[in-house]
Amino acid sequence: MNIMDQLIDFMNNPRLTSSLNRDPDVVSSGLDPKYPLTLFLALGIWLVYDRYQKAHTSPLPFEVTPPKAADPEWTSLPIPNANIESHLTNEEIMPPVALPGRRYITSFDPATGLHLQTVLADDEDLIESKIARAAKAQKYWKTTTYTQRRRVMSSLLKWLVDNQELCAQVACRDTGKTLLDASFGEILTTCSKLEWLINRGEKALKPEKRGTNMMMFYKKSEVHYEPLGVVAGVVSWNYPLHNSWSPIIASIFAGNGIILKCSENVVWSTSWFVEIIQQCLVTCGHDPELVQLVCCYPEQANALIQSPRIKHITFIGSDTVGRKVAMAATKHLTPVTLELGGKDPAIILPKANIEAIAPLLMRGVYQNMGQNCIGIERILVHSSLYDELFEYFESRVTRMRVGSVMAMSPEGYISTVDGGAMINGDRFAGLEKVLHDAEEAGAHIVGGKTYNHVYLENGYYFAPTIVGNVDPEMEIAKQEVFAPIALLMPYDRIEEAVNIANSTKYGLGASVWGPDQDLCLKVAKNLECGMVSLNDFGVFYINQDLPFGGAKGSGYGRFGGPEGLRSLTNPKSVIMDRFWINTSVPTVLHYPLRSLTNSWTFVSGLVEFLYGYGWRSRLSGLSRVIKTANK
Known part of the structure; x- marks a missing residue:
């Protein structure tokens, strides 16, 4: 609970208002002091809290070197018909160092065929190393406050708004889309999610009070949403900025580390988009190893999907591949959120x-x-x-x-x-x-x-x-x-x-x-x-307070909204004493049992008292409980 929640609870404390209502001067005035006092206190608290929030969550400036290919006037070697296998024979685009047994991924602009880069694909050992580094960074990150996490989100939001044209151009270069499509699908949606996390993320994840029943009237119950550890996002190519940032920012806001496996179609742009988040973490004083990018072919992806260190997988892609991911994840019973195809x-x-x-x-x-x-x-x-x-x-x-x-x-x-x-x-x-x-x-x-x-x-x-x-x-x-x-x-x-x-x-x-x-x-x-x-x-x-996902062959689970954010946590039920009363075991139930008949009479009477239909039935049950309690 943050300081604002504590102060609001204090203002709503019935002891405060009841003591004021006993003041004869206040009573004689004919005014109910509860409302003006609460309003006055709320205004003062808001001003203090607003200054506190701005001081601790205001965005920090940072810089990331823009890729040269984001310039519309940039040019490079064209790949005829975008033949991505040409890097195997073309020395002009082949990396200077070749490693035996390692595969390569070639990125090109699908609108022009211009070669962007050729990089080594990750193998199983490198993937496992990245998971280990994220796990190490997450041990500290899970102890950070929501105020610290909001600062990361607000820094990313400001940077994205200030650099939206550059980000749109990078997305256009790697996918061939238009600037308008990039603005709608990449920038607007991502800004909306960042804003939601900043304003409502903590509310969705802070301990939640739950109701109780008559038998447990002296207990209070809560659900605590705790980080899972290291999670994975396996995402599609159609929106490289949003599809990378969306699972990353949700996962780290929930206190997790994350391994993002992007499509081999958009390795060039996704690498830069992930670098932005890593640089933001550094600027805010955190370990950039918390966020890792895996660039590999589907044949190596099982090293991520079937890793025992991965505690949740978000998959965005086709239903054909989604089924394979879901089946592979059963090795360690890893929960999966599947956002698959549609025929809307x-x-x-x-x-x-x-x-x-x-x-x-x-x-x-x-x-x-x-x-x-x-x-x-x-x-x-x-x-x-x-x-x-x-x-x-x-x-x-x-x-x-x-x-x-x-x-x-x-x-x-x-x-x-x-x-x-x-x-x-x-x-x-x-x-x-x-x-x-x-x-x-x-x-x-x-x-x-x-x-x-x-x-x-x-x-x-x-x-x-x-x-x-x-x-x-x-x-x-x-x-x-x-x-x-x-x-x-x-x-x-x-x-x-x-x-x-x-x-x-x-x-x-x-x-x-x-x-x-x-x-x-x-x-x-x-x-x-x-x-x-x-x-x-x-x-x-666009309304990120809503869960996003489908039914039938479009997958299951949700991302977005409180439901999506909570799916990246372990919901832990916590129950504790509310008053001075503690649970005790009546004599009739002590081991070894003195009498099975008396024990059964006590328990069945308790059930009738708590759940019987009508007051006569309940009184009858209570009578049996009292008579046998100490036998």
């Missing part, structure tokens, strides 16, 4: 205002070029509104420009683009096939092909696409596409829309749109998912 539906109810909601729907579909776990994957629109919505999408999607915000055009300027690149081209053939199959089955497709950029021939681009008249039985309506593809699915009855929405194996997020909010809420309650927003898209993640 947006249900457009009759009489919805298409002009008003369509821009939000487009943002939900094409944000980050569809590479978004809570992106809108299916638009279920009432048949009376279908043509209007399709025409709206077609008139704009066909004019969307894709490209790189980190590359100059042949004319020497950075073009305005609506969408960036895909992370790579591995899924392009599969996307084109599932689109072709949908068209063969009667779907109306606009776009739907790999996009060959005019001057960024080494970039991975897929044309923004619309698929109309989609039938729920089509494969494209069932599998997660994770691409810039809008599926428009007409329906006639609201019950039909709900059934279609619930028909896939996924259940992450959803949205319901219409002028009648009561009807929207009624529909939302029937959706099988972990999160739903009414007349908006994805805002359940």
